[in-house]
Amino acid sequence: MILNRxxxxxxxxxxxxxxIAEAILNSPADVVHMTTAExxxxxxxxxxxxxxxxxxxGCRSFPDLKVQLASGMASGNSYISSxxxxxxxxxxxxxxxxxxxxxxxxxxxxxxxxxxxxxxIAILRKAKRIEIFGMGGCxxxxxxxxxxxxxxxxxxxxxxxxxxxxxxxxxxxxxxAVLIITFTGRTKDMIETAEIVNRAGGNLxxxxxxxxxxxxxxxxxxxxxxxxxxTTIYVPMVTRIVILTIIDILTTGLALQMGPEIETRLQLIxxxxxxxxxxK
Amino acid sequence: MILNRxxxxxxxxxxxxxxIAEAILNSPADVVHMTTAExxxxxxxxxxxxxxxxxxxGCRSFPDLKVQLASGMASGNSYISSxxxxxxxxxxxxxxxxxxxxxxxxxxxxxxxxxxxxxxIAILRKAKRIEIFGMGGCxxxxxxxxxxxxxxxxxxxxxxxxxxxxxxxxxxxxxxAVLIITFTGRTKDMIETAEIVNRAGGNLxxxxxxxxxxxxxxxxxxxxxxxxxxTTIYVPMVTRIVILTIIDILTTGLALQMGPEIETRLQLIxxxxxxxxxxK
DNA sequence: CAGTAATTTTTAACTTAGTTACAAAAAAGA
DNA sequence: TCTTTTTTGTAACTAAGTTAAAAATTACTG
Numbered sequence: 001m002i003l004n005r006x007x008x009x010x011x012x013x014x015x016x017x018x019x020i021a022e023a024i025l026n027s028p029a030d031v032v033h034m035t036t037a038e039x040x041x042x043x044x045x046x047x048x049x050x051x052x053x054x055x056x057x058g059c060r061s062f063p064d065l066k067v068q069l070a071s072g073m074a075s076g077n078s079y080i081s082s083x084x085x086x087x088x089x090x091x092x093x094x095x096x097x098x099x100x101x102x103x104x105x106x107x108x109x110x111x112x113x114x115x116x117x118x119x120x121i122a123i124l125r126k127a128k129r130i131e132i133f134g135m136g137g138c139x140x141x142x143x144x145x146x147x148x149x150x151x152x153x154x155x156x157x158x159x160x161x162x163x164x165x166x167x168x169x170x171x172x173x174x175x176x177a178v179l180i181i182t183f184t185g186r187t188k189d190m191i192e193t194a195e196i197v198n199r200a201g202g203n204l205x206x207x208x209x210x211x212x213x214x215x216x217x218x219x220x221x222x223x224x225x226x227x228x229x230x231t232t233i234y235v236p237m238v239t240r241i242v243i244l245t246i247i248d249i250l251t252t253g254l255a256l257q258m259g260p261e262i263e264t265r266l267q268l269i270x271x272x273x274x275x276x277x278x279x280k
Numbered sequence: 281m282i283l284n285r286x287x288x289x290x291x292x293x294x295x296x297x298x299x300i301a302e303a304i305l306n307s308p309a310d311v312v313h314m315t316t317a318e319x320x321x322x323x324x325x326x327x328x329x330x331x332x333x334x335x336x337x338g339c340r341s342f343p344d345l346k347v348q349l350a351s352g353m354a355s356g357n358s359y360i361s362s363x364x365x366x367x368x369x370x371x372x373x374x375x376x377x378x379x380x381x382x383x384x385x386x387x388x389x390x391x392x393x394x395x396x397x398x399x400x401i402a403i404l405r406k407a408k409r410i411e412i413f414g415m416g417g418c419x420x421x422x423x424x425x426x427x428x429x430x431x432x433x434x435x436x437x438x439x440x441x442x443x444x445x446x447x448x449x450x451x452x453x454x455x456x457a458v459l460i461i462t463f464t465g466r467t468k469d470m471i472e473t474a475e476i477v478n479r480a481g482g483n484l485x486x487x488x489x490x491x492x493x494x495x496x497x498x499x500x501x502x503x504x505x506x507x508x509x510x511t512t513i514y515v516p517m518v519t520r521i522v523i524l525t526i527i528d529i530l531t532t533g534l535a536l537q538m539g540p541e542i543e544t545r546l547q548l549i550x551x552x553x554x555x556x557x558x559x560k
Numbered sequence: 561c562a563g564t565a566a567t568t569t570t571t572a573a574c575t576t577a578g579t580t581a582c583a584a585a586a587a588a589g590a
Numbered sequence: 591t592c593t594t595t596t597t598t599g600t601a602a603c604t605a606a607g608t609t610a611a612a613a614a615t616t617a618c619t620g
Contacts, residue, residue: 015598016597016599017597030424035576036577036578037578038578045580045598046599046600048580048598051578062578063346063577066346067346067347070347071312073351073360084536086539092532093529093533094397095389097528098392101521102382102386105381105382109379109609112371119369136553139423140424141420141422141424142425143419143420144420184557186558187556188558191558218342239523240424240519241381241524241525244521245378248381249374252364252373253370253374256364262581276467276469277464277466278466278471279470280466295568295569296568297568315605316604316608317605318606324569325569325570326570327606328571328608329568332569342608343606359589561620562619563600563619563620564617564618564619565617565619566615566616566617567616568613569613569614569616570610570614571613572609572610572611573608573611574607574609575603575606575608576606577606578604579603581600581602581603582600582601584597584599584600585596586595586597587595587597588596589595590592
């Protein structure tokens with residue numbers, strides 16, 4: 001969506017361009033009915049700067065930007081995730097956080113690399129075991145992934161300790177699917193582990209930032225949409241949600257390919273919990 | 281929507297106007313990027329007729345029609361979250377999964393119990409320590425919550441083992457905030473643990489299914505939107521996403537109340553990781 | 561069935577919006 | 591401080607869209 005692109009590239013723009021971008025973000029609904037001159041006047045810049053900004057953010061022309069704006073804002077997907085500020089009341093900042101998550105999911109949908117997903121599922125499908133590695137904030141995501149993948153019937157383990165990860169990596173082979181989860185894709189330990197997997201001949205799937213060292217080392221790299229993250233806060237929030245959803249997609253894809261055989265197993269797993277619950 | 285208006289007024293239009301209307305209805309997505317001349321040629325009429333049709337159907341100008349078209353068509357890609365079926369190709373089921381998550385977030389937004397959130401934040405704010413309990417599929421969520429709450433400076437631990445949970449529950453007091461995360465709110469072990477917290481005098485926050493036993497035992501219960509879960513699959517998917525977002529809201533609210541003091545700590549925590557990463 | 565009136569459509573002129581090219585100003589670097 | 595690069599604004603130009611008037615088609619009446 002363009003509003004995202006604008007918000008994101010805001011600090012890479014020149015002074016005048018930023019003014020225009022801000023004017024658009026301020027009242028996107030109005031911009032849709034403006035001329036270049038009107039917008040230029042609102043942003044207190046010259047007309048051609050408007051045309052230029054359109055090009056900079058990847059639109060063919062100003063009318064083209066308006067069209068994209070209009071389609072972007074339509075329906076429910078108008079959650080512009082502005083940053084939480086200290087003056088916000090509970091309802092406001094809660095809405096902003098929820099909006100940011102929805103935004104990220106919309107972004108995931110529009111840019112999902114279907115081919116990468118299919119390749120990853122193919123690797124998982126023929127794997128005799130799955131090893132999942134995640135450290136720091138990704139450790140809990142890795143644990144969640146383990147909790148989902150083992151239900152497929154393929155033996156799945158998860159390590160958050162770099163030493164264990166290295167040892168597991170070293171003993172991987174063509175029967176092993178290694179799933180590395182990392183926000184930045186730049187953690188030194190993890191890069192080394194990925195290299196060990198490569199040397200050992202394991203099949204490496206990475207869910208991480210695009211163009212990161214780990215993405216390059218992987219057989220299949222799936223983008224975690226880390227570029228969408230609000231860097232004014234210090235903990236990745238939306239990236240986490242996006243990765244969990246990617247894991248949902250992978251496990252579902254795997255289950256679909258396995259067909260009805262998995263159904264019974266899932267049911268058995270579910271009913272194994274029956275006696276731990278009180279009745280409704 | 282304009283496409284409707286066009287379709288409806290189709291037989292009230294003159295011959296040339298109808299040709300244009302039909303051309304638009306045929307490929308509205310393309311029209312959005314056309315000029316009057318191009319559309320006129322496609323409909324085999326003269327340029328001014330295009331302008332005229334726009335007026336006839338109630339648009340100010342042709343660019344205005346394009347904008348309306350764009351916004352009208354975009355609402356088509358609203359998230360239809362039907363159940364995944366075995367015939368779906370990758371793109372389809374991926375979209376369904378993402379759609380289900382977005383749906384759940386929309387649901388969370390519209391029904392968020394702001395008061396409960398504020399009460400929970402108040403409890404966390406005055407807590408001297410935070411204990412987080414989650415089992416099974418909720419263990420990884422609890423771990424994630426720990427990873428977020430400890431950054432506030434309040435000592436935070438997380439247990440997924442029912443024995444440890446019981447012991448921690450027994451040693452809770454009015455300085456302790458206990459956060460229980462459970463999908464169903466009906467796990468026997470967890471109910472007993474909640475009762476122990478009550479007897480010990482700890483402050484109990486539960487993120488769980490509404491109207492469940494644990495929700496009733498808690499000082500503050502926040503709904504996890506479990507009632508939205510697709511029960512044809514055997515693993516909670518959207519509930520997980522919703523709970524994570526609730527945790528984001530709680531940690532953000534806590535940070536906002538703590539004010540600038542927390543900023544420094546967050547920065548320090550972030551920079552403590554600097555040396556573990558390779559440079560860009 | 562012809563002629564006239566009304567409507568529709570086209571051609572041509574015109575206005576306005578948007579872009580390009582170039583010059584000036586500001587910022588960065590030497 | 592001067593040079594070089596980047597950024598911004600001014601002015602000219604292109605193209606898009608609209609208006610106005612003429613031509614053609616259609617409908618209606620004598």
